[in-house]
Amino acid sequence: MSEITVPAMGESITEGTIFKWHVKEGDQVQVGDVLLELETDKVNLEISAEDQGVIEQILRQEGDNVTIGEVIGRISAQSNDAVAPSKPAETQAAPEGAVTKEAVEKPVQPAAAAEPADNSGLTASPSARKLARERGIDLNQVQGRDPNGRIYHEDVKNHNESSSKPSASAPKQESNPAAAAPAASEFGGKPVERKRMSRRRQTIANRLVQAQQTAAMLTTFNEVDMTAIMDVRKRRKDAFKDKHDVNLGFMSFFTKAVVGALKRYPLLNAEIDGDDIVEKKFYDIGIAVSAKEGLVVPVVRDADRMGFAAIEKEIVNLANKARSNTLSLSELQGGTFTITNGGVFGSLLSTPILNAPQVGILGMHKIQLRPVAIDAERSENRPMMYIALSYDHRIVDGAEAVGFLVTVKELLEDPESLLLEG
Structure with a gap:
């Protein structure tokens, strides 16, 4: 008989939640068959059979929290034919x-x-x-x-x-049905649905609250005239797609602009470690993606060394993995700065929360035509986007944060300058 145990899942993960068993007791399994899906703080992992045989026992059920090395089931070496006569x-x-x-x-x-x-x-x-x-x-x-x-x-x-x-109290419980259903009485008998938060949603909630409680978080705003970028995309998108087999989106422009601004304001690319400030000399940019199981932030590694096409391909690849729940832990770990785009959902303005231990996050928003003064006598309707920078005021001063955001704005409004930043 062999044991089904919870495998090691990375340095920062010590436990998980059984999301779904794909087998039941009495099932015959072969080596490599998927036995169950384990939900962790970051990704869902499939645990496969290491031996063939029959599922003899399932010790932990769906929804149970389990730790690394814990025995959650057993596989008998017998076949189904051998089990039946017993x-x-x-x-x-x-x-x-x-x-x-x-x-x-x-x-x-x-x-x-x-x-x-x-x-x-x-x-x-x-x-x-x-x-x-x-x-x-x-x-x-x-x-x-x-x-x-x-x-x-x-x-x-x-x-x-x-x-x-x-028990002596049993008759009292039967004569008081409301006591057996406190949820219904809580809301005056009106219909409700109570369901447990997924492990990932619990982790997201805890980390967001932790970020607000531990960081001196502040947000500064600006707006970007997207006319030049939209003109470049209009003129170049077809040739870009033909050459690189990927669309020329906005994220590559913003990623390049963020890298350029981080080089000028390195404290936004740092983190606090006790009484030390750790300035990172590399640029691993996290891209927030909304997936079915909750928000995840896969990381574009060494974004400063990548061209527009490489960035777009990597973002598409990571986003697809996030939505199909196939991201690896290595693709989620680390990151020096994060970009989140609420504009895809129609958000006009927001204050993003830091992705700790990072000290900066840039929020993109919806592009909207607004009247802009060109000079003292005339104005035009321009495609404008509000951008927001949330930062940790413990190590980033207001002047530095504002300078960073202004740099991002200037680079985006002059896309050719992004080539020089590469």
């Missing part, structure tokens, strides 16, 4: 009047003690039935955690036999 009592009845070997060996705990659950339609795993017979537990009295009502080995193992005895 459970004749569950597949066919003994001849009437016959005395079975089990009845002779265990007269005080006959199989019938647990079998009423079978007759009543209760479903239980083979290992749960076996353990129930050994302990003389009525499966009808076992409280399972499976929403579909199936009883597992762990449910029987954790069962408290005293819970099967009626």
Whole structure:
């Protein structure tokens, strides 16, 4: 028999949550078959079978938090054919009047003690039935955690036999239905749906709150005239697509502008480590992506060494992986500065929250035609975008933050200057 254990998942990850089992007890598996999906703070990981055999036990259920090295299941080396004969009592009845070997060996705990659950339609795993017979537990009295009502080995193992005895308070509970459904009474009997946050959503929530509690966060704003960039894209997009097989989007311009501004204002590319300031001499830019399981920030490595096409290809690649939940941990770790684009959802203005331990994040927003004064006598409608820089005021002064944002603005309004920054 071999054990199914939680594998090591990276330096910063010590635990995960069982998101979904792809097998059930009694299933035959081969080496490499996917057994379950584990949700971590950053990505979902598939755990595969390292041995062939039969799923003998599933010890931890969907939704359970588990730690690295923990045993969450067991695989028997037997095949399905070998397992089947060992459970004749569950597949066919003994001849009437016959005395079975089990009845002779265990007269005080006959199989019938647990079998009423079978007759009543209760479903239980083979290992749960076996353990129930050994302990003389009525499966009808076992409280399972499976929403579909199936009883597992762990449910029987954790069962408290005293819970099967009626308590003095039982009649009071039955006469007060509202006490059994506090959620309904909380909202005056109106319909609600209560569901547990995913592990990733819990992590996002905790980190955002932590960032606000530990950093002296401040946001400064500016606006960018996108006329020049939109003109370049209009003139060059077809040739760019033909040559590089990728669209010329806005993100490559913003990534290049951010790198140029970081070179001039290096404290925005730093982090705080105790009483030290760690200035990073490389430019790994995180790009926030909204995926089904929650926000993730994959990293474009060494963005300062990449051209427009390489940046666009890498962003498309990372975004596709994020939405298909196939990002690796290495693609999410690190990052020196982050860009987030709320404009794709229609946001006109926002204050982005820092992606700790980074000390700067740039927020992009919706492009909107607005009247802009060209000189004292005339104005034009221009495609304008508000940009926001949130920064950690502990090491970044206001003047430096404003200078950084003005530099980003100037580089974007003169796209040719971005070539010099490369």
